[in-house]
Amino acid sequence: MPQPNTPLPYLIIDFDSTFTQVEGLDELADIALQGHPDREKVVGEIRALTDQGMSGSLSFSESLKQRLALLPARREHLPLLVAQLKGKVSESIVRNRGFFEQFPGRVYIVSSGFREFIEPVVADFGIAADHVLANTFTFDATGRITGFDPENVLSRDGGKILQLRELDLEGDVYVLGDGYTDYQIREAGLANRFYAFTENVSREAVVARADEVLPSFDEFLYQNKLPMTLSYPKNRIKVLLLENPDVRAAELFRAEGYQVDSVPGGLDEEELLERIEGVSILGIRSKTQVTARVLERANRLIAVGAFCIGTNQIDLTEAMKRGVAVFNAPFSNTRSVVELALGEIIVLARRIPEKNPKMHQGEWDKSARGSFEIRGKKLGIVGYGNIGSQLSVVAEAVGMQVLYYDVAEKLQLGNAVRCRTLQELLQQADVVTLHVDGRKDNTNLIGAAELAMMKPGALLLNNARGHVVDVPALAAALRSGHLGGAAVDVFPYEPKTNDEGFESELRGLPNVLLTPHIGGSTAEAQRNIAEFVPERIMQYINTGNTQQSVNFPNIQLPLQQAHRLIHVHANVPGVLARINNVLAEHHVNILGQYLKTNEHIGYVITDIDKEYDQEVIQALRAVEHTIKFRVLY
Ligand SMILES: NC(=O)c1ccc[n+]([C@@H]2O[C@H](COP(=O)([O-])OP(=O)(O)OC[C@H]3O[C@@H](n4cnc5c(N)ncnc54)[C@H](O)[C@@H]3O)[C@@H](O)[C@H]2O)c1
Numbered sequence: 282m283p284q285p286n287t288p289l290p291y292l293i294i295d296f297d298s299t300f301t302q303v304e305g306l307d308e309l310a311d312i313a314l315q316g317h318p319d320r321e322k323v324v325g326e327i328r329a330l331t332d333q334g335m336s337g338s339l340s341f342s343e344s345l346k347q348r349l350a351l352l353p354a355r356r357e358h359l360p361l362l363v364a365q366l367k368g369k370v371s372e373s374i375v376r377n378r379g380f381f382e383q384f385p386g387r388v389y390i391v392s393s394g395f396r397e398f399i400e401p402v403v404a405d406f407g408i409a410a411d412h413v414l415a416n417t418f419t420f421d422a423t424g425r426i427t428g429f430d431p432e433n434v435l436s437r438d439g440g441k442i443l444q445l446r447e448l449d450l451e452g453d454v455y456v457l458g459d460g461y462t463d464y465q466i467r468e469a470g471l472a473n474r475f476y477a478f479t480e481n482v483s484r485e486a487v488v489a490r491a492d493e494v495l496p497s498f499d500e501f502l503y504q505n506k507l508p509m510t511l512s513y514p515k516n517r518i519k520v521l522l523l524e525n526p527d528v529r530a531a532e533l534f535r536a537e538g539y540q541v542d543s544v545p546g547g548l549d550e551e552e553l554l555e556r557i558e559g560v561s562i563l564g565i566r567s568k569t570q571v572t573a574r575v576l577e578r579a580n581r582l583i584a585v586g587a588f589c590i591g592t593n594q595i596d597l598t599e600a601m602k603r604g605v606a607v608f609n610a611p612f613s614n615t616r617s618v619v620e621l622a623l624g625e626i627i628v629l630a631r632r633i634p635e636k637n638p639k640m641h642q643g644e645w646d647k648s649a650r651g652s653f654e655i656r657g658k659k660l661g662i663v664g665y666g667n668i669g670s671q672l673s674v675v676a677e678a679v680g681m682q683v684l685y686y687d688v689a690e691k692l693q694l695g696n697a698v699r700c701r702t703l704q705e706l707l708q709q710a711d712v713v714t715l716h717v718d719g720r721k722d723n724t725n726l727i728g729a730a731e732l733a734m735m736k737p738g739a740l741l742l743n744n745a746r747g748h749v750v751d752v753p754a755l756a757a758a759l760r761s762g763h764l765g766g767a768a769v770d771v772f773p774y775e776p777k778t779n780d781e782g783f784e785s786e787l788r789g790l791p792n793v794l795l796t797p798h799i800g801g802s803t804a805e806a807q808r809n810i811a812e813f814v815p816e817r818i819m820q821y822i823n824t825g826n827t828q829q830s831v832n833f834p835n836i837q838l839p840l841q842q843a844h845r846l847i848h849v850h851a852n853v854p855g856v857l858a859r860i861n862n863v864l865a866e867h868h869v870n871i872l873g874q875y876l877k878t879n880e881h882i883g884y885v886i887t888d889i890d891k892e893y894d895q896e897v898i899q900a901l902r903a904v905e906h907t908i909k910f911r912v913l914y
C-alpha cells in the first residue's frame with residue numbers, strides 16, 4: 282500500500298454510528314428485550330434518548346443514565362451484541378481495514394459507549410485495547426447490567442474533553458464523529474479539526490459546526506492524501522438523472538454513496554451543456570440528446586445510462602472515443618411494448634378511436650362497418666428484434682399469421698414466415714407494425730411509396746421511433762382512406778415535458794390512436810429499468826465489467842485479491858505492450874489481464890500485485906494514446 286506523504290495526525294474516532302452503523306446500546310436493548318411484550322416501545326424510548334444525547338438536546342450523563350435504567354440487559358447478551366456489531370461496521374471503515382492495520386498507533390476510539398462491546402469489534406481492525414477509551418458497565422451478582430462506572434471520565438458531561446486532556450496527545454489531532462460530544466473536543470481546543478461523519482446519521486447541529494463533512498471514511502482519506510482502498514471516494518461521484526426514471530434508480534445510486542441530482546423532464550442541448558460539467562454518471566431516457574458538444578463539455582463523465590431501450594439519442598461513437606461507456610436496458614420494457622401493440626391492433630380493428638370520443642359526446646354509433654377480428658389476419662412485423670420477435674409469439678397465440686422482415690438474419694419463431702424484402706411484407710400484411718431500431722438510416726423507412734404498397738384498409742403501428750415514418754405521407758394515406766387506421770406512439774418531435782403542447786398532422790384523423798410515447802411506460806418496466814441500468818453502471822465503476830455496454834468492448838474479469846486498473850485507449854498498435862513495459866519497469870506483477878478492442882478503442886483490465894507506488898500510476902496515465910485510466914481498487 283502506498284505510504285502517506287505527510288505525517289499522520291492522531292485520529293480520534295467515535296464508535297457508535299461512526300465506526301459502526303448503529304448505536305451499541307440501542308442494539309443491546311433490542312437483544313435484551315427479545316420476546317418482551319413492550320420491546321418496540323422500550324427500544325424506541327432508548328433510541329430517542331440516544332438521539333437527544335448525541336444532538337446535544339439532553340445532557341450526555343442524563344441520557345446515559347435514563348437509557349441504562351430502561352435496559353434489562355445481562356452479561357450473556359454481550360457476546361450476541363459483539364457478533365451483531367461486527368456485521369455492522371460502517372462500510373467505508375470495512376473497506377479501508379488496511380489503513381487501520383497500517384497505522385494502529387495513530388488511531389484512538391474515544392466513545393461514551395462501552396468497552397465490553399467496543400474492544401472486540403475494533404480489535405479486528407488491529408486497534409489495541411489501550412487505544413480504546415470508553416465506559417465500562419457495572420453488573421450485579423446475577424450478571425444483570427446495573428449501570429456504569431462513575432469513576433470513568435467518559436460517563437460525565439464533557440467526558441470526551443476530559444479524556445482528551447488526560448491523553449495529552451502531541452501534534453495534530455483530528456476528531457471524526459457523528460455526535461455533539463465529538464465536536465466539543467474541537468471546541469475545547471483539544472483537536473485541530475472536527476469531521477462530522479454522516480455515512481450513518483447526519484445531525485444538523487453537528488454538521489453545522491464541522492470543519493468538514495465526511496459522507497464516508499474514504500472522503501477523509503482522500504482529502505488527507507492517505508492510503509485508501511478505493512482510488513476515489515464514491516461520495517464524489519455525481520449522478521445527474523433526467524426525464525424521471527423510476528425513483529428506485531436514485532435510491533440505488535444513493536445507497537452506493539453517490540450524490541444524486543434529478544431534473545424532471547428532459548434538457549435541451551444548451552441546458553445540458555450548462556449542467557454536465559462535474560457529472561460522472563448521466564441518466565437519460567429517449568428524449569435527451571447526448572451530442573458530441575455535450576460529451577466534449579463532460580469533463581468527468583464515466584458512464585451514460587439510457588433508462589430505456591433506444592440509444593439513438595446518444596452519439597455512441599463520440600462517447601466511446603472519449604472513454605464514456607454507455608449502458609441501456611435492452612429488455613426491461615420489451616413486454617410492455619408488445620402488450621401495447623397487441624392492444625392497439627385490436628382497438629384499431631374495432632375502430633375504437635372513433636367510437637370512444639363519440640360515446641363521450643353522447644353519440645351512439647353501433648355498426649360493424651370497417652370492424653374485423655384479428656384472428657387469421659396477417660401481421661407484418663418490420664424489425665424482428667427483441668420486441669418484434671416477442672410480439673410474433675403473442676400474436677400467433679391470438680390466431681394471427683405472422684410475417685416478418687429484418688435486415689439481419691433472425692431466428693424464426695413459431696410459424697412466422699420471413700419476407701425477403703420490405704415490399705413483400707407490405708403487400709401482404711393486414712397490419713404492419715414497426716419495431717426497427719432508431720439508426721439514422723431508418724429515417725422515413727415508411728414513406729409515401731411504402732404506404733402506397735400497403736393493402737387498402739391496412740393498419741399501421743409505429744411504436745419504434747418517430748423518424749422511421751414520414752408523418753405527412755402517413756397523414757395523407759389516412760386522409761385519402763387508403764389506410765384503415767394507425768397507432769402512433771413516437772414522433773419526430775416530442776414535447777420536452779408534460780407542460781408543452783403536442784402538435785402533429787395526425788391529430789384529428791379518423792381511426793388514429795395517438796399515445797404520448799408510453800410504450801415502455803408501465804410500473805413493471807420502469808422499475809426493472811431503474812434496477813437494471815444502475816446495476817450495470819455500478820458494476821462498471823466498481824469492477825470494470827462492461828458486459829452489455831452498447832459502445833464499449835464487453836469484458837468481464839473475475840474478481841481477485843489485487844489492485845485493478847482499467848485503461849481505455851485509442852485502438853492503435855502497441856498500447857498494451859507499453860502498459861506492460863511500464864509495469865515491468867516498476868517490477869509490478871500482473872495477476873490477470875484482458876484486452877478487447879473495437880473499431881475505435883481498446884479496453885484493458887489489468888489486475889496487479891498489491892504492491893505498487895504512485896509513480897506507476899503516473900507512468901500509466903502518461904502512456905501515449907490513453908483516453909481514460911482509472912485505478913478501481
Ligand atoms: N414506444 C416505446 O416506448 C418504445 C419502448 C421500447 C423500445 N422502443 C423502440 O422499439 C424499437 C425496437 O426495439 P427492440 O428492443 O426490439 O430493438 P432490437 O434492436 O432488439 O431490434 C431491432 C431490429 O430491427 C432490425 N432492423 C433495423 N433496421 C431495419 C430495417 N430497416 N428493416 C428491417 N429490420 C431492421 C434489426 O436488425 C433488429 O433485429 C427500437 O427503435 C426502440 O427504440 C420503443
Ligand SMILES: O=C(O)[C@H](O)COP(=O)(O)O
Nearest residue numbers: 566567568589590591801
Ligand atoms: O427506447 C425506449 O425504451 C422507449 O422509447 C421508451 O423510452 P422512454 O423511456 O423515454 O419512454
